[in-house]
Structure formats: structure tokens, C-alpha cells
Amino acid sequence: MPRQVDYEDRRRRIAEAVCTLIARSGMEAVSLRDVAAEAGVSMGAVQRCFRTKQDMLLFALEHISQHVSERANQRIAASSTPQAASTLLSHTLAELALLDEESKTQAQVWLAFVAHAPASEKLAAVLHDTYAKLHGLIAWLIRYGQDTREVPQRLDPDREAHTLLALADGLTTHVLAGHHSPATALDILQRHIDHLLKSHSTAADEGGAAQPPARACRPSG
Amino acid sequence: MPRQVDYEDRRRRIAEAVCTLIARSGMEAVSLRDVAAEAGVSMGAVQRCFRTKQDMLLFALEHISQHVSERANQRIAASSTPQAASTLLSHTLAELALLDEESKTQAQVWLAFVAHAPASEKLAAVLHDTYAKLHGLIAWLIRYGQDTREVPQRLDPDREAHTLLALADGLTTHVLAGHHSPATALDILQRHIDHLLKSHSTAADEGGAAQPPARACRPSG
DNA sequence: CCGGATACGATGCAAGTGCATCAGAACGTG
DNA sequence: CACGTTCTGATGCACTTGCATCGTATCCGG
Numbered sequence: 001m002p003r004q005v006d007y008e009d010r011r012r013r014i015a016e017a018v019c020t021l022i023a024r025s026g027m028e029a030v031s032l033r034d035v036a037a038e039a040g041v042s043m044g045a046v047q048r049c050f051r052t053k054q055d056m057l058l059f060a061l062e063h064i065s066q067h068v069s070e071r072a073n074q075r076i077a078a079s080s081t082p083q084a085a086s087t088l089l090s091h092t093l094a095e096l097a098l099l100d101e102e103s104k105t106q107a108q109v110w111l112a113f114v115a116h117a118p119a120s121e122k123l124a125a126v127l128h129d130t131y132a133k134l135h136g137l138i139a140w141l142i143r144y145g146q147d148t149r150e151v152p153q154r155l156d157p158d159r160e161a162h163t164l165l166a167l168a169d170g171l172t173t174h175v176l177a178g179h180h181s182p183a184t185a186l187d188i189l190q191r192h193i194d195h196l197l198k199s200h201s202t203a204a205d206e207g208g209a210a211q212p213p214a215r216a217c218r219p220s221g
Numbered sequence: 222m223p224r225q226v227d228y229e230d231r232r233r234r235i236a237e238a239v240c241t242l243i244a245r246s247g248m249e250a251v252s253l254r255d256v257a258a259e260a261g262v263s264m265g266a267v268q269r270c271f272r273t274k275q276d277m278l279l280f281a282l283e284h285i286s287q288h289v290s291e292r293a294n295q296r297i298a299a300s301s302t303p304q305a306a307s308t309l310l311s312h313t314l315a316e317l318a319l320l321d322e323e324s325k326t327q328a329q330v331w332l333a334f335v336a337h338a339p340a341s342e343k344l345a346a347v348l349h350d351t352y353a354k355l356h357g358l359i360a361w362l363i364r365y366g367q368d369t370r371e372v373p374q375r376l377d378p379d380r381e382a383h384t385l386l387a388l389a390d391g392l393t394t395h396v397l398a399g400h401h402s403p404a405t406a407l408d409i410l411q412r413h414i415d416h417l418l419k420s421h422s423t424a425a426d427e428g429g430a431a432q433p434p435a436r437a438c439r440p441s442g
Numbered sequence: 443c444c445g446g447a448t449a450c451g452a453t454g455c456a457a458g459t460g461c462a463t464c465a466g467a468a469c470g471t472g
Numbered sequence: 473c474a475c476g477t478t479c480t481g482a483t484g485c486a487c488t489t490g491c492a493t494c495g496t497a498t499c500c501g502g
Contacts, residue, residue: 005478005479023339024339024340026248026249026336026337026339027247027248027249027336027337028247028248028249031458031459031460032459032461033458033459033460036481041480041481042481042482043481043482044479044480044481044482045479045480045481047460047461047462048479048480052460052461053459053460053461108336108339111332111335112336112337114336114394114397114398115247115248115329115333115335115337115397116247116248116333117398117399118245118247118329118397119245119247119250124398124399127398127399127400128398128399131395131398131400132400135400159409159412162401162405162409163388163412163413165391165395166388166391166392166394166395166406166409167384167387167388167391169390169391169394169395170386170387170388170389170390170391170392170394171391173387173390173391173394174352174383174386174387174390176335176336176338176339177338177345177348177349177352178338178345178348178349179348179349179352179353179356180383184383188380188383188384188387191380191384192384226448226449252488252489252490253489253490253491254488254489254490262450262451263450263451263452264452265449265450266449266451268492273491274489274490274491
């Protein structure tokens with residue numbers, strides 16, 4: 001068997017070239033030639049990896065989705081040190097909001113695909129799937145927090161997860177649109193979570209201590 | 222002076238054709254020819270109205286922005302009947318979330334432009350401007366609610382407005398991505414607002430009456 | 443009723459698109 | 473080393489794109 005190539009690796013590299021281009025000049029500026037140039041391969045190689053341009057874009061979306069999901073999962077799995085559930089929740093959501101600078105590209109690409117979803121059945125399916133996974137993850141985190149008594153029992157995990165996910169997505173959008181800085185967005189997100197955690201957690205709590213310093217740690221590390 | 226044409230009207234008509242096309246098949250599928258066909262005019266007419274394609278897209282975005290802003294403003298101005306500030310807030314946000322079916326197109330277009338913003342300075346500027354206006358509007362509504370004692374005084378109007386706007390935008394995104402139905406999104410939004418309104422509004426209120434029936438009216442009319 | 447300015451729509455054009463094709467390089471096997 | 477298979481990158485092709493051009497239809501002031 002001659003000339004074996006690591007196709008998976010190449011596909012990933014091309015996918016990242018696609019993402020770079022989308023982030024740089026939008027989805028309509030993605031052409032096979034440009035992708036090939038950006039990825040440092042020839043057009044023929046791209047065509048060998050993906051039968052059509054649609055396939056390529058779809059793979060790029062799956063690539064991004066997997067990337068985001070995995071990062072969130074790792075954030076949780078890596079917490080072998082007994083982390084507070086609330087901290088975990090904060091960090092995970094901050095991760096999902098794609099606010100830091102190196103996630104900006106992913107955020108732009110994600111948004112571009114969402115905007116394009118109505119025109120493509122398959123893209124929509126992947127998006128739907130990913131959102132479902134993320135929602136499940138957050139809901140699980142909330143339930144976990146309820147187990148550890150950090151999150152009020154009366155909150156509906158599914159509902160709150162929906163709200164949190166929507167908030168995170170909205171903030172991502174706002175940052176991309178230049179309406180917020182990442183720091184501001186992070187602050188808004190954090191405040192919402194704080195509010196969620198202390199919301200009538202005990203009947204005696206009359207909201208005097210607005211900010212318990214113990215949980216002031218930011219999800220930056 | 223010969224052959225006077227209502228350019229403003231034509232520009233608007235073309236803008237709406239642009240939006241229709243964007244909603245139907247994404248922004249990269251918008252060509253001058255297709256726009257002309259959709260608007261029922263010739264390509265020459267389109268070129269006369271807009272010097273370049275960029276100009277056309279920019280105008281379409283401004284068209285949409287103005288449309289959305291105006292609708293929200295009218296929602297408020299039209300409340301000559303003394304409406305509760307909280308109701309006004311709910312209705313306005315529901316409007317801004319672009320959840321009903323006839324707003325779906327606008328939502329898709331809006332999202333498409335946001336996704337394209339990083340590639341175009343001018344688009345970004347318009348988006349930034351519109352978001353600032355909307356935020357101001359919501360913050361004003363919250364302050365108004367505080368004046369009428371419907372909204373807790375200790376809430377920071379600016380901050381809550383940011384959260385609400387982000388939540389609304391995120392829900393819009395989720396609906397477009399097929400993650401939520403408009404009804405579900407509306408419910409999530411409404412619950413968040415409800416929670417906001419009752420959050421330690423009075424120290425004596427211990428969260429017994431979860432849903433005062435007076436504000437159960439949905440922002441559908 | 444007509445002169446002339448204006449808007450119109452068709453056409454041209456160069457550039458770029460996605461995809462198909464193909465001669466040959468690159469490589470594992472005999 | 474030579475064979476044969478796999479992969480490559482250049483080229484071709486039909487098509488679309490945004491924009492420029494131009495003759496003509498359209499309308500108002502005279």
C-alpha cells in the first residue's frame with residue numbers, strides 16, 4: 001500500500017483553516033482555493049478529503065462543536081481536586097461563553113453556522129445536537145450543586161440550564177457585536193450565577209451580604 | 222425634471238428582498254441578480270439605488286435595526302392606557318427577542334449580520350449603535366418600574382438591562398438553532414423577568430405567591 | 443408637441459466559483 | 473530495482489459573481 005496519509009489529521013487541519021477564514025471574513029468568503037492556501041495544501045488535497053464544499057463546512061462545524069463540548073467536559077473531569085459545584089458551574093459556563101480572546105474565533109464560527117443553519121438541514125441538526133448536549137451538561141452541574149446544597153433545591157435544573165445557556169450565548173453574541181468587552185460579559189454572567197445561588201437559599205437570608213468573597217474567584221485559570 | 226421615482230420606497234423594497242434572501246439561504250447566497258429578481262426590479266435599478274453591494278447590505282441592516290427599534294418604541298409609546306411597567310417590560314423584551322413567526326426572518330437576518338460584523342467595520346458600528354439603543358430602552362423601562370415600585374430598588378437597571386438583553390438574544394439564537402420553540406423561549410424569558418420582579422422586593426415577602434395572576438398576561442397581543 | 447435630461451434594462455466583462463479530470467510524483471511491495 | 477497503487481497539484485470547464493457600459497424608453501419644462 002503506497003503513500004499512506006493521515007487523513008484525520010489533514011481533515012482537522014483543513015477544518016481549522018476553514019474556521020480561520022470564516023472568522024476573518026465571514027462564511028461567504030470561504031472558497032476551496034482559499035481554504036487550501038490557508039491550510040497549506042493543494043486544492044486537490046482538499047477535494048480528496050471532502051467530496052463537496054458542504055461536507056467540508058459540515059465537518060468544520062462538527063470539529064468546532066466537539067472542541068467546545070470537550071473543553072467543557074474536561075473542565076469538569078479535570079476537577080479531581082474537590083471543587084465547589086458552584087465554582088465548577090461558573091467556570092464551565094464561562095468556558096462555554098467563548099469569551100477569552102483565543103475562543104473568539106470559535107465564537108465567530110459558531111455564530112456564522114447558526115446564522116446559516118436555516119439554509120441547511122444538516123448544519124441545523126449538528127447545532128441542535130450540540131445545544132442539547134451542553135444543556136444536559138449544565139443541568140447536570142446544577143443538580144450536582146443541589147446535591148452539595150450549594151444550589152437552592154427549589155430551582156428547576158432544566159429551566160435554569162436553559163436560561164444560563166441562553167444568557168451565555170447572548171453574551172457571546174454581544175461581545176462579538178462589540179456591545180460588551182469579554183470582561184463585562186463575564187461579570188454579567190457571574191452575577192447572574194451568584195444571584196441564582198443565593199436566591200432565597202435560606203428563608204433567613206435577607207440579602208445583606210451581597211458578595212461572599214469566598215466565591216469571588218474568576219474562571220480564568 | 223423627468224421620470225421621478227420614489228427612491229426611498231424602492232430602497233426599502235430592495236432591502237426587504239435582501240432580507241428575504243438572507244433568511245432563505247444565508248448571506249452568501251445574496252447576489253445582485255437574485256435581489257433584483259426578488260424585489261421585482263431590474264439589476265440596473267438595484268445598481269442605481271446602491272452604489273455597491275456593501276452599501277445595499279448596510280442599508281438592509283439599518284432597515285432591520287430601525288424596524289426592530291421602532292417596534293419596541295411603539296410598544297411603549299402606544300401604552301396610553303396605564304399599563305404596568307412590568308407588563309411593558311415583558312412585552313418589550315418579548316418583542317425584541319423576535320420570537321413570533323413573522324419576526325423569524327428579521328431574527329435570521331440580524332444574526333447573519335452579527336456573524337458578518339467582524340468582517341465589516343460599518344456593519345459592526347450599526348450593530349453597536351442599535352444594541353446601545355436597545356439597552357438604553359430596557360434600562361429606562363426598569364427605572365420606570367422602580368419608580369412605580371414594581372421593580373426592586375436595589376437592582377442596578379443598567380446591569381439588569383444587559384442581562385435581559387443578552388438573555389433575549391440568546392433565546393433568539395436558540396430558537397433559530399432549533400433548540401427551543403418560540404413558546405418555550407418566551408416562557409424562559411418571562412420566568413426570568415418574574416424572578417427579577419419578585420426578588421426580595423419586600424423583606425416580608427417570603428416567596429409564597431409564586432405567580433401573581435395579575436401579570437400572567439402574555440405579550441402576544 | 444418636442445427637446446433633453448433621467449432612469450431603465452439588457453448586455454459585456456474580468457474575476458472567481460465549485461467541481462471534474464489527468465499526467466505524474468511518491469511510496470510500499472514483490 | 474521495478475511494479476502497481478495511491479495520492480497530488482495543475483489545469484479545464486461551465487457557471488456565477490459584482491460592476492461598467494450603452495442604447496432606449498420615459499417623463500417634465502418649454
